[in-house]
Amino acid sequence: MKMHFTSAAAGLLLLAGIGAAAAQDVVIAPEQETVIKEYVHKQPLASVEVPGVKLSVGSTLPDTVELHEVPNVKYRYVVVDNQTVIVDPGTRKIVKVLN
Numbered sequence: 316m317k318m319h320f321t322s323a324a325a326g327l328l329l330l331a332g333i334g335a336a337a338a339q340d341v342v343i344a345p346e347q348e349t350v351i352k353e354y355v356h357k358q359p360l361a362s363v364e365v366p367g368v369k370l371s372v373g374s375t376l377p378d379t380v381e382l383h384e385v386p387n388v389k390y391r392y393v394v395v396d397n398q399t400v401i402v403d404p405g406t407r408k409i410v411k412v413l414n
Contacts, residue, residue, distance in 0.1 A: 341403065341410040347388055352413060354385045355392055355399050362394045370398055376407045
């Protein structure tokens with residue numbers, strides 16, 4: 316019985332680790348990040364509030380939040396609580412929080 320519990324606990328930890336790693340697997344190339352930062356600086360947006368969403372990599376923004384395009388970049392951006400976040404439009408997950 317003890318062995319089954321240990322195996323199950325190990326399996327859960329492994330799955331939790333895989334989920335956390337998958338949420339942070341997105342790497343934005345330095346060139347793309349520069350393009351995004353320059354575009355965001357030239358096209359400032361009003362900040363929106365999204366109650367209940369923690370602004371961190373892997374968090375998902377609700378469909379009610381309008382994402383804004385950056386030309387020639389697959390990601391979108393939005394300003395939430397005065398922080399610019401880069402979002403994968405397919406999953407609506409935050410891939411980077413810009414400082």
